[in-house]
Amino acid sequence: MHRALYRKWRPMTFDQVCGQEHITSILKYETANNKFSHAYLFCGSRGTGKTTCAKLLARAVNCLSPRDGNPCGECEACRGILDGSATDVLEMDAASNNGVENIRDIRDEVVYSPSSLRYRVYIVDEVHMLSGSAFNALLKTLEEPPAHVIFILATTELHKLPSTIVSRCQRFDFRRLTVPVITERLAAVAAAEHIPLEEDAALRIARIAQGGMRDALSLLELCAGGDRAVTEAVVREVTGASSREQLAETVSAIARRDCATLFAIVDEVVTSSRDISVFWQDLIAFYRDMLVMLSTPDAPRYLDLTVNEAEQLSALSAQFDRETILNHTKHLENALAAMQRSGSIKRMCAELALIRLCDPRLDNSTEALLNRVADLERRLALMAAGNPIPVEQSAPAAAAEPAPAEQPTPAEEKPAVPAPDPAPAVAKDPAGTAQLHALPVWPEVIDQLRQRDAALSSFLQRAKAAQDSAGCVIVRVNNPFMMTMIDRPANRELLLAALAAQLPTPPAGLRFEVSTPEVALPDDDIFTAIEGN
16 A cells, blocks of 8 residues: 655654754653653644654653664564554544543543553644643643653644643654755655655755645655656646746836736736735745845845845845835735635736735825835935935935836946036036035034934034035035935924024025045035034
8 A cells, every 4th residue: 555755754763853853862862761751742833743753752662672762663562553553552633532531531541551561652642622621631640640651742833732731741842844954855755766856846845845844745745746757847836836937027027117027927827727826925925035135134044045046036135125025015915815805806906916016106005105205215315325416306206206217226326436417406607516605504503403303413413514606505424324314304394494593594405415435526625624513
């Protein structure tokens, strides 16, 4: 009779258990030194080895010739437990035997000595499914069982267990297996079973398994059906998962606001008979990866990606800021919930959501407005760093709908020299140059602002100011970060009010610029002359 791969390749010793060395080392020590507990609690997600370790422990404590804490697998006790003929090892599924009468049967049985083994072992799987009265019936027996009885409880939902049960057990937390561990195990099993398995396919299966070895082996067996080589394309076909290339193309189209490409991608997913909900979940996961890439310099530690995939992800994430990614993710999650409710109109839900992501004007939520403000601030800071354009002219164009093609490239963000002819914001004299004058009232302006906004005044204390012949006040800061902190609508209003109170006539306008030692701007000497205020 055919046996599933996850059953056929179940570990026979503690040393063969993958990725749980922090648990198996303790169990081996306890059994080798005959210091095991009367009750164990194994908790963790599915497919991480809880039941496997429970069966290994049951064999190890009864083994007639253990080897360094591992069961030998050859003695009469080990063979009896393996073939199920040993009546002293009882496995119970609490999901279907969760009543108090089932626990009473166990309580009545534990007083009898084992019939053929040294210890009677009770393995209770999914123990969190027991009823409240069943837990109460188990308490006293679990705390002080007879010397010949061992309880092993296993659960995937530890939070559902009463603390009185947890405190009576020796608890072990099973971790999700990492992608490299699962990939290595899949390669070994595939080689032993003569299954052609490509490295990319093994990596894809390991990611889909989400830390569960049983899921990974089951998926490998499914993909290998029909006596064919297991490739990444086969895995995508069997699972309905999307390739990273397709997800990257989708995200790139969203960044370009290319609705035609997005409609084509949705059409391809639907016509290929794949579940669009699965594609949508993969897209949300891709956004999560981009958020990680933007949020930490140690992103590869949290992303199971190849070098090429990491480079592709870095390039795509650079086209967004974190506010945009969070806002998009919220819309994607809402669309996924709508798909699960709608049933037959999943495609329409997907297309509407993607169109909304391409045009922020269609979304009037608070998150969307904050996202648009953050995008405006980012664009103004980039333009100020590379090409000092007056805020009065650049802000409306950015707020209306910035064309993706006009986004500054990384090479343009910090040019070696400023643009030769920036758009003028003030009237020019006949010679064609704006006349700048020192602003002696700048210290009084900062003092007045200190009473209204201490943070703003502290930033402006390190800035320089001057006024041109048209009456526009120019404020220069020494790094783009200061620009993003100062150049905000509320701050502009406060600064204009303070300038109006100190100058003989209200300023005709206000402009912010960035001047660094690497990128010096014209007329810096005028600003330097008033430094020290």
